[in-house]
Every structure is written in C-alpha cells, then in structure tokens.
Amino acid sequence: xxxxxxxxxxxxxxxxxxxxxxxxxxxxxxxxxxxxxxxxxxxxxxxxxxxxxxxxxxxxxxxxxxxxxxxxxxxxxxxxxxxxxxxxxxxxxxxxxxxxxxxxxxxxxxxxxxxxxxxxxxxxxxxxxxxxxxxxxxxxxxxxxxxxxxxxxxxxxxxxxxxxxxxxxxxxxxxxxxx
Amino acid sequence: xxxxxxxxxxxxxxxxxxxxxxxxxxxxxxxxxxxxxxxxxxxxxxxxxxxxxxxxxxxxxxxxxxxxxxxxxxxxxxxxxxxxxxxxxxxxxxxxxxxxxxxxxxxxxxxxxxxxxxxxxxxxxxxxxxxxxxxxxxxxxxxxxxxxxxxxxxxxxxxxxxxxxxxxxxxxxxxxxxxxxx
Numbered sequence: 001x002x003x004x005x006x007x008x009x010x011x012x013x014x015x016x017x018x019x020x021x022x023x024x025x026x027x028x029x030x031x032x033x034x035x036x037x038x039x040x041x042x043x044x045x046x047x048x049x050x051x052x053x054x055x056x057x058x059x060x061x062x063x064x065x066x067x068x069x070x071x072x073x074x075x076x077x078x079x080x081x082x083x084x085x086x087x088x089x090x091x092x093x094x095x096x097x098x099x100x101x102x103x104x105x106x107x108x109x110x111x112x113x114x115x116x117x118x119x120x121x122x123x124x125x126x127x128x129x130x131x132x133x134x135x136x137x138x139x140x141x142x143x144x145x146x147x148x149x150x151x152x153x154x155x156x157x158x159x160x161x162x163x164x165x166x167x168x169x170x171x172x173x174x175x176x177x178x179x
Numbered sequence: 180x181x182x183x184x185x186x187x188x189x190x191x192x193x194x195x196x197x198x199x200x201x202x203x204x205x206x207x208x209x210x211x212x213x214x215x216x217x218x219x220x221x222x223x224x225x226x227x228x229x230x231x232x233x234x235x236x237x238x239x240x241x242x243x244x245x246x247x248x249x250x251x252x253x254x255x256x257x258x259x260x261x262x263x264x265x266x267x268x269x270x271x272x273x274x275x276x277x278x279x280x281x282x283x284x285x286x287x288x289x290x291x292x293x294x295x296x297x298x299x300x301x302x303x304x305x306x307x308x309x310x311x312x313x314x315x316x317x318x319x320x321x322x323x324x325x326x327x328x329x330x331x332x333x334x335x336x337x338x339x340x341x342x343x344x345x346x347x348x349x350x351x352x353x354x355x356x357x358x359x360x361x
Binding site for chain 2: 026034044046051052160
C-alpha cells in the first residue's frame with residue numbers, strides 16, 4: 001500500500017510514536033502485549049474496538065486535549081497525520097504511514113495532530129484514549145481537502161455523515177483560532 | 180450460565196453496545212469510570228487456535244477484564260476465596276461467550292479461570308498490574324475437584340499447563356502467596 005504525501009516513511013510529527021509489538025506464539029496461538037501503562041506518559045482511560053469495511057475512512061479528526069493510540073489486530077490501514085499545533089516544529093507538515101496487522105505496531109497520535117485512517121481491506125482497529133469520550137473536543141475537516149496535500153488510496157471512501165459533511169481545513173483553522 | 184458467573188462475588192458482566200454505520204462499527208470496550216471495569220495497566224491480544232485451552236490459572240493480586248473480538252470462547256471460573264483462607268468449596272461457572280454479542284467480563288483475584296475455544300477465537304485481555312510471573316498460579320484444567328465440565332478432555336495446552344499440579348496444590352500455593360505477598 002502506498003500513500004502520497006509531502007513527507008513519507010516513518011517520519012512522524014513531534015510526539016507521535018510507533019512501537020513494534022511482538023506476538024509470542026506457541027501451540028495454543030499467540031499473545032501480543034498491545035499496551036502497557038509505562039509505555040505512555042499519560043494514562044489511557046478508554047479503549048474502543050472499531051470494525052471497518054474495506055474502503056471505510058475515519059477522518060480527518062482532531063482533538064486538542066487528548067492523545068490516541070491505534071493498534072490494528074486485523075487488516076491494513078493507511079494513516080494521514082497533519083500537525084496543527086502552533087508551537088510544534090512539524091507544524092503544517094503532512095505525514096503518511098501504513099499500519100498492517102502482519103507487522104503489529106502501536107501508533108501514538110498526540111493531541112493537536114489532525115488524523116485520518118483509511119482501510120483497504122476489512123480491518124479491526126483498537127483505539128485507546130487519554131480522555132473518556134464525552135462528545136466534546138471532536139474537531140474535523142474534509143478528508144480530501146487539497147490543503148492537506150495528501151493523496152489517499154480510496155477515491156470514494158465510505159464516510160460517516162459527520163465526516164462527509166465536514167468543512168475545509170481553512171474553516172477548521174478559523175474555528176480553532178476563535179476557540 | 181450467566182447467573183452462575185454472577186453468583187461469584189466480584190465477577191461482573193457488561194453488555195457492550197456496537198454503534199454501527201456504513202463504515203463498520205465502534206464498540207466501547209472499557210472506560211475507567213465504568214463500575215464493572217478495572218484500571219488497565221496492560222492490554223493483551225490473545226489468539227486461540229481451534230481446540231486450545233489456556234489455564235486453569237489463578238492470580239492472587241491482579242484482576243482480569245476481557246472481551247471477545249472474534250469466535251466463541253468458553254470461560255471456566257472457580258472461586259478459590261474463602262472467608263478466612265482459600266477454600267475448595269467456592270462457586271463454579273462456565274460462561275459461553277460469542278463475539279457477535281459482545282460482553283465484557285471482569286474476573287477478580289482469587290477466582291481461578293480457564294479459556295477454551297473449540298473453533299478458534301481472538302480475545303482482548305486487560306489486567307490491572309504489570310505482568311508478574313510470581314502472580315501466575317495454576318492447576319490441571321481437568322482436575323475433577325474444580326467441577327468444570329469442559330467439552331473436551333484433550334485440548335491443546337501449553338507445556339506449563341499440561342504439567343500443572345492438582346487443584347489442592349493450587350489452593351496450598353494460593354494460601355502461601357496470600358501469607359507472603361511479594
């Protein structure tokens with residue numbers, strides 16, 4: 001799988017982190033440590049399980065006050081990150097990377113980094129959050145805004161109603177400035 | 180079977196609610212604020228090949244919290260806690276889980292447990308302590324004194340579970356662990 005973005009590879013926004021995970025296999029199957037509290041500076045207080053159809057896209061989403069951790073036990077995901085933190089040295093840079101269940105990895109996405117995930121095949125994604133969901137702090141913009149400078153693999157992804165009705169990156173910036 | 184599990188003090192079940200849309204679904208597995216949950220220190224993903232059994236295990240310190248992601252799983256529970264000391268007379272339960280009806284299960288310290296999957300399964304298993312080999316006691320899954328009616332006599336086991344001792348030996352080791360906490 002390939003994504004086309006200004007920055008490619010394992011280059012990541014400041015504070016984002018990729019951790020390879022190790023499945024321990026025996027005759028019964030395998031055990032993989034997905035997360036340990038000491039791996040993260042802040043406590044994960046909620047874990048969600050998402051099931052994703054081939055062609056589904058979740059994004060672009062932004063949270064100002066909590067981090068997220070992604071782990072993909074099944075399938076494959078293309079991830080686009082865009083740094084919107086004013087004090088970050090990776091401000092306004094776009095990053096693309098892949099998560100694949102065959103090479104299990106966890107990805108920490110810090111608060112202030114806009115993110116979207118597209119699923120090429122049916123996929124299972126675990127999402128850890130450092131704040132419980134309360135409907136607040138959920139910002140978004142259109143996944144295909146040209147200002148993101150990201151070219152996604154799916155051309156007509158399956159979106160939620162909220163994501164398909166999202167505004168532009170410029171509108172998101174204006175809302176953040178007024179916030 | 181659910182009633183039997185709930186008869187064990189501290190065991191808690193929570194029906195999880197998938198929110199579906201055209202992309203798929205989102206299911207909240209854990210929130211720190213849920214009374215049925217635990218404070219998660221470590222989260223593990225376990226794959227079961229068909230016919231495999233993990234257990235029977237007992238932790239004297241940590242609690243488990245789990246949810247099935249795919250397949251079916253039989254969870255065997257045996258309460259080993261007594262009023263004053265470990266007891267062989269605690270309640271027993273066999274709980275059948277199916278990933279199509281997601282439910283979370285909390286297993287307290289002192290409740291011995293085993294997991295069997297006939298057709299294969301994927302399990303999300305959280306614990307409230309970092310993994311500690313000193314907090315992992317076990318016994319033979321098929322010791323009749325456990326009172327667990329597993330549907331198989333010859334599951335795929337780890338070498339450690341295959342060589343495990345009796346339920347009576349487990350209770351003695353549990354009593355020692357409680358007297359001499361590390």
